[in-house]
Amino acid sequence: MSFDVGAVRGQFPILSEIIDGKPVHYLDNGASAQTPIAVLDAVRTYETTGRANVLRGVHRLAERATDAYEHARVEVATFLGVAPMEIVFTGGCTAAINLVAYSYGALLKPGDRILLSELEHHSNIVPWQLLRSRAGIEIDMIPVTVDGRIDLKKLPSLLTSRTKLISLAHVSNVTGAMVDVGAVVAAAKSVGAKVMLDGAQRAPHGPIDLPSLGVDFYVFAGHKAYGPNGIGVLWAKAELLDAMPPFMGGGSMIGRVTFAETTWAPPPRRFEAGTPPIGPAIGLGAACKWMRALDWMGAHAHEMTMVQHLMDGLQKIDGARLFGPAGLQNRYPVVSFLLDGVHPHDVAQTLDSFGVAVRAGHHCAQPLMDRFDLDGTTRVSMAPYNDGGDIDALLTGVRHAARTLR
Ligand SMILES: Cc1ncc(COP(=O)(O)O)c(C=O)c1O
Known part of the structure; x- marks a missing residue:
């Protein structure tokens, strides 16, 4: 049986909230994840x-x-x-x-x-x-x-x-x-x-x-x-x-x-x-x-499908660059990227206007940022309750940022 993301989402009340007229696309799980009813x-x-x-x-x-x-x-x-x-x-x-x-x-x-x-x-x-x-x-x-x-x-x-x-x-x-x-x-x-x-x-x-x-x-x-x-x-x-x-x-x-x-x-x-x-x-x-x-075999496959979908989508956006492993081997669903000429905070702000929550900045890893001479990255961090709709909303927001902020 395939992984039932809808059933998982249903256990997280916050995911059905509408905030300022927008749904919650929560992709900042690496900072803090959401909490199930249990x-x-x-x-x-x-x-x-x-x-x-x-x-x-x-x-x-x-x-x-x-x-x-x-x-x-x-x-x-x-x-x-x-x-x-x-x-x-x-x-x-x-x-x-x-x-x-x-x-x-x-x-x-x-x-x-x-x-x-x-x-x-x-x-x-x-x-x-x-x-x-x-x-x-x-x-x-x-x-x-x-x-x-x-x-x-x-x-x-x-x-x-x-x-x-x-x-x-x-x-x-x-x-x-x-x-x-x-x-x-x-x-x-x-x-x-x-x-x-x-x-x-x-x-x-x-x-x-x-x-x-x-x-x-x-x-x-x-x-x-x-x-x-x-x-x-x-x-x-x-x-x-x-x-x-x-x-x-x-x-x-x-x-x-x-x-x-x-x-x-x-x-x-x-x-x-x-x-x-x-x-x-x-x-x-x-x-x-x-x-x-939880069915982690199914959840991990679902997470990696989202990572691939996200990486494919970002690679089609002019000026977007991935930072981190290019493949799915030995990785978890955290993806950092840069949008050339746009500060990560501005990317995150634009995404927020699309209802998408991500983290931008140095991620409390300043030595790593120094090594690559970066101010920061925009980070997408996923959980099993995320779905393709979250990734699509994010990609729409990044495309908008690429068009309007560069
Ligand atoms: C890899 C890693 N280690 C440690 C921490 C610190 O966790 P906490 O702030 O919950 O103490 C974080 C938080 O972002 C983290 O991502």
Whole structure:
């Protein structure tokens, strides 16, 4: 049976909104995706029938809230194929990377090296720069190829016996390119380095089997994966979490507190200081369950059909240039393009007047923009609920921009 995009769209109320007389053509999913009814219902159920703090009260509502919160951890763990106790809820993807940079970073020594790539989001660059100032570590950088992929041919020459961690975007938020994880893990193993993947742009496209990937840390954000804002995930192997000191101190993350000394709770609580984002975590659990139920073979084929349709359409527009991989291999449905002589913000503004939402600018990847001497790009990022009508509306808008702004 072919992928029923209409049935998926029907689960996202916002897609049938008319705003200023125009339908919603939402193609900014890489910034934040939309939320299905299943997620909205899960949050509403917590707020209306089980709202209380977690992990501390003995009353029935507190127990209900704690059960729902811990069940969400199980849903996220199942989505990633890992153990629930290895899932740490954080405030977002950025917060998760900062946690690793701080807590895993505390185990590093001056002169140890972290290897990143030129296409990383700022949230996988700046936390390491902060660690560099704090702890004297060094940062190395894998360049990108002309088609916007991490250039793994350069990887062996950048690895040293001091390289402790390779931290890369699983999928680029600018070019949609997916990194060859197997090659990275094999290279990391040859020098005893750990691997972290920033899954912000990969997690919204279906379950991930982390044990088969062989990485050590994985992070993603709830709001890009059809869940609420204010929630993210860090997964790390149990032995790594066990070895890591806390990131933040406060309630819930302790064993015993005295003024002389405090002991830490075991993971994941060690890394969840204070009242966690309970409703958002429950919503993310529901989003992971929703994603597991989707036909991803069909959804991925549908997404790639849209990517091809978009690339074919853009190639016919005078002055439009694709930025990123030209084909469909090892990529996800994120497509960046330029319109010669027109600033990406002006393209995005014109598209908005056609009811089409995209992102324009540097996409929090300024080093990548610098490498190609660009101010920015216009980025189209798709989800399974998008359809050919969204792409057609976008192409109509780009043709209009090409005619009127150049
Ligand atoms: C690849 C990548 N990493 C990290 C982030 C940061 O995510 P958040 O802002 O949810 O913390 C983003 C957000 O755009 C992203 O695309």
